[in-house]
Amino acid sequence: MKRLKENENVLVLGGFLGITALISALVLALVFTVTRGPIEKMQQKSIQESFKLLDLPAFDNAPDREAKSYISPEKFKVAIMPVRKEGVLKAFVVRTVSPDGYAGEVEVTAGFDLNCKILAVLVTRQQETPGLGSNVCERKFRKTIFNLFQPRPEGLPPNPILDQFHNLTVSANADWRVKRDGGSFDFVTGATITSRAIVAAVEQGGRTLHIHRGDFKEKVQK
Amino acid sequence: MKNAFKDMLKGIWKENPVLVLLLGTCPTLATTSSAANGLAMGLATTCVLCGSNLVISCIAGFVPKKIRIPVYIVVIATFVSVIDMLMKAYAPPAIYRALGIFIPLIVVNCIVLGRAEAFASKNSPLRSIFDGIGMGLGFSLALTLLGALREFISTGSVFEVKIITCWTTDFLLASAAPGAFIILGCILAAKNYFARRAAVKAGKLYVPQAGLDCRSCRICKLDDDE
Structure with a gap:
């Protein structure tokens, strides 16, 4: 771990950044799948409320x-x-x-x-x-x-x-x-x-x- | 535990991000056209700040020094996107409508990155969470104060409740960006005036707190990693 912290190799640094981005992309994909249904339902609801007005x-x-x-x-x-x-x-x-x-x-x-x-x-x-x-x-x-x-x-x-x-x-x-x-x-x-x-x-x-x-x-x- | 409590309190008054550290001035000026907007922006920032402080203090041990800033930005951006989606899905539509356009602004909020670099990367996860809560609450308080003042001066109402009912024409300067600068400046001047008066009364010289000025902030000296 300590050696990683002191590392200055461009490939290692790039790889680390890539892994971080990958993890965050996975998290975002997960949250997106979970919230897609509720978001659509919410939009439907606000459409119906606007019809009422x-x-x-x-x-x-x-x-x-x-x-x-x-x-x-x-x-x-x-x-x-x-x-x-x-x-x-x-x-x-x-x-x-x-x-x-x-x-x-x-x-x-x-x-x-x-x-x-x-x-x-x-x-x-x-x-x-x-x-x-x-x-x-x-x-x-x-x-x-x-x-x-x-x-x-x-x-x-x-x-x-x-x-x-x-x-x-x-x-x-x-x-x-x-x-x-x-x-x-x-x-x-x-x-x-x-x-x-x-x-x-x-x-x-x-x-x-x-x-x-x-x-x-x-x-x-x- | 007592230490953690102290971490929280200092963010609210002694190291208030808006009034003392002067961090995150862009969202401060842009979102405080009304008290409710300021409060909501503050609370959303508090959520992001807690989450990003926690994650960053956990990973700070093995992030290579040279790329720590991009890694922190990725973590913060992820949190902001997650909160944006969660609010879209579960918050009442009125709140999302009022806040929706401000949420992405949190990514570039200097407080979040500033706390990650200056506090979370050097302290334990628990202390970092408390620091995040304190800084977030301090930010919310300052934004609500500024928002309430601007809303009152421009429309005569606070939290959309009209206090002076015969006020019919909006005073647009206060709700536009120049008014935000002027009123924030007045608040800062008043705060410094009272702090200095208290110092003079106690017979001391008034200097900014150690650790709160440019000398102790490393954030813009990216190349001289020791």
Whole structure:
């Protein structure tokens, strides 16, 4: 052992480093196999929780199982999920990934009714600057010392940036840009890039749904 | 055992990694935009620090000197990845969402490597674990303090509970990186002021503790292995 410690042979040193890396790779592989199932389950659960917040009409299918992927006119990745009750189409959930966030991708999930009117908008994945860009993305009830011990209110927490899309349709006359670029949407000063990414994602999701909604047929069981 | 307890306490105050050793300033400034983020980052670092200190103090006896730093980095990176995966699998989604992007930062946290080199490689596994716990708790405390101050100055709330309810416009300087530098500087100045005043009152000259300045840290002198 002592001789190993004093060794200066490049091959021995390289070999030792290689063995260390091998052991750590084995440990990582083991932990990866053990946690893969729970991680998937966790992601499934958070998807279902986001559906609950989207103001959808009552449904009984698993929308994410019937998802279809598309590429939007501006080349965003879009997944459209039909929401059904007893096989009858009730609404759509559209998940759009905008590549132009401040720190990588921003994933926006929006609920649309059958006329492509927006029901609610959520940001489901983002890595924006905490406290700045993330404030544009998060929906949270603000706690104060006065309502600290009261139960949380039910339903969709407010967010002034995300709420401005409600009840709009993409084909309506709104100009789908933030106000700084001459459009009609509010943005957060200091988080303009994040705001732009969200507006673009909602617009692209809506347009893609408008083009492809005919792909989803009623599935009435007889 | 008494010794081990002392190892733990010194990390919390006397050798506090953020306020005295000034190690790991990057995560300190980057993650403390709110008190909750600071606390969570501190606790995650504590877990990594305990694990890496334990493993490194076990293997330090036979790691060749020339490659000890890369070996330590591999051990630390493994621990960070394991904790990242475990949190993804078992922690509540809200916590992972808030912390997820900070976890990989722990690999390059200077405290972890610094403790491995300065303490764990020279002491027994048990003492190393206690050192890891103490340093981690000290780090968590300092981060929570800085986070709480920044959150309060920028939004008037602490731990996302609004203390001053009429505060509606965020003061962005405090939640951005320059504000972090300014507030950390103020905390350090206050701490030094009180330490010096206490020393003057006791009639002593105020000098940094022996073993805590550059002279006793070997970490950047990689070529002059004795």
